[in-house]
Amino acid sequence: MKNKMSIIGVPMDLGQSRRGVDMGPSAMRYAGAIEKLQELQIDTYDLGDIPINRPDQNKIENESNLKNLKQVSEGNQKLAEMVDLEIDKGHFPLILGGDHSIAIGSLAGISKHYENLGVIWYDAHGDLNSSETSPSGNIHGMPLAASLGIGNEELTNLYGYAPKIKPENIVIVGARSLDPGEKELIREKGIKVFTMHEIDQMGMSKVMQETIDYLKERTDGIHLSLDLDGLDPSEAPGVGTPVLGGMTYRESHLAMEMLAEADILTSAEFVEVNPILDDKNKTATVAVGLMGSLFGEKLK
Template sequence: MTVKKISMIGLPMDLGQTRRGVDMGPSAIRYAGVVERLEALEIEVDDLGDIVVGRPRLIENPNSNLKNLELVGKANVMLAENVDRIIGKGSFPLVLGGDHSIAIGTLAGVAKHYENLGVIWYDAHGDLNTEQTSPSGNIHGMPLAVSLGLGHSDLVNIYGYAPKVKPENIVIIGARSLDHGEKELIRDKGIKVFTMHEIDRLGMAKVMEESIGYLRGRTDGVHLSLDLDGIDPQDAPGVGTPVIGGISYRESHLAMEMLAEAGIVTSAEFVEVNPILDERNKTATVAVALMGSLFGEKLL
C-alpha cells in the first residue's frame, strides 16, 4: 500500500505514568520536522493539531489502584473518535504521543475498520499488565492487554466494543523487560514475541521477514505502535522507561524500510518521546527519521 495522504494528530498526555514531560512529545516531534520530512516524500500531510487534554486536577479512584483512570479513559475516547474519523475519510492516521496509554484510543478507533487487525508492538515492554498484575498501577503498561479485552472494564470497553485485537494477530518486537504476569499471559495466549535474544540471534532482517509473513497471512490491516524505548537508550535517550540493550538505530531503520516495502502498515503511532529527559531533541529526531523510512524514504 502506497500512502498518499496522512492525517496526523497528537495526544499530549502524560497521565498514564508518573514521569512528567512526555506530554511535550508531539511538539518535539513537530519541531524535529516531521511534516517537512513526509511532504518531501510527496505525501499530503494534514496536521490536525493536538487533542486538548489540559491540566486537569488528578482524581484518585478509591475503587482502583490505576492512576488517573477516568482522565486516561476520557482522553482515549477523544482519540478513538478522531482516528475513526480519519480512516473514514480515507486517510492514513499517524498518532503522536504522549505516553503509551494512548494506544488504547488509537486501537479503539482503528480496529473498528478491520475484521482481523494486526498489531506490531515495537517496544522494550509488553504493555500486557492488568490491574491485578501491574507493579505500579501505571496505565501506560497496560494498553496491549486492554486492547485484548483484559483489564479494567472502563478501559476495555472504550468506544463500545471489546476486544479490539486478537492475540494471534499480535507481534511484539524488541521486548527485554517483561513482568512475571506478562510472561504468563504471553505463554497463555500464544502471542508471538521477538525478544532481543531473537533479534541478536536471527538478525533484524529475519525477524521482520517472519513478522511480515506471519501478519500478512492472517490480517486485513496492520497497526504499528512504536514506543521509542524499544530503541537502545544510546540512540533514543529521551524516554521515561529506558532499558539498555535495545534495538539499534540502524536496525530500526531496516525494520521500517522492510515494512514500507511490504506495504502492510495501515496506521501508526509513535509514543513516549520525553524532551525533558532528552539530549538536544535527539529522540524526536530519531522518531521522525524512522517515520521517513516507514513511509518510503530510501538511502538511494
C-alpha cells in the first residue's frame, strides 16, 4: 500500500479555540511533504484539502456544550468518505491536519476495512474526554473517546457505525497531560499508555519495540495518529496546546524509523501544526522530517 499514497489535507480549526491550525496542511506542503515522499519513490497523489464549513457567527447553537459540533461532524464525515475511497483503491492514506478532532473522520473511514484496527496515539494528551468530562468543550480533546464509542452520538456514530476501535488495540505514546476523567477511563478500559516517565525510564527504543510487539499480535492494520505536541515545545513550538517535557526530535525520529523497519502501518496522520504560533515554519519542517523517517528515509 505504501507504494501508492493519497495525501488528504483537512484545514480544520473548529475542534479547539486557537485560530491558525487550519493552515497546518499548507504549512506541511510548503515545508516539502510531497517532495519528500516523491524522493522516497512513493507514488504520491495530493488530493488537496477537504472544504470545512465555518459556523454562522450570528446563529447560536445550543445543541450541546461541544464547540462547533455540527461543522466538526460534517468535516469528519467528508474525511471518512474520502479515506474509505482511497483505501478501496489500495492507496495508503496520509492525512494532514488541522486539529486532532479530524482523527474521528480518519478512524471512521479506515476502521471499516479492518476487524481489529490498532492505533498508535503519539501525543502529549490522551484525547479521551467526552462532553461529560471535558473541561473546555473542545472536540480535539475527544477523538479517541469518540472512536471508542464514548460521548456524543453525532461523533461516536459518525459514518454510521460504532465503535471504530477497541481499547485493547490502542497504545498512547508520550502522554504527560491527562485530565482526571481520562485517567479513570484508561484504568477502566485497560488502555496501554507509555507516559513520558516510562519513556525516560525505559528509553524510546524499548517503548517502541513493546508497542510494535503488542499491536502486531492483536491487530490486522495499524494507524499512526501523530500530534506534533507530542514533541517538546522547544522542538515543535507551533502547536495549540504545548506541554513542557515532551519527546525530543531524535527520540521521535527513532520511533518513526522503528515503525518503518517493522513495516506495520496501514495509514497515518500528522496533526496540530499551527504556523501562526510557529517560528519560521519549524514545526511543519519537523513534521516533514518525521514523515521521511516513517516512510523509509535512511542516512546510509
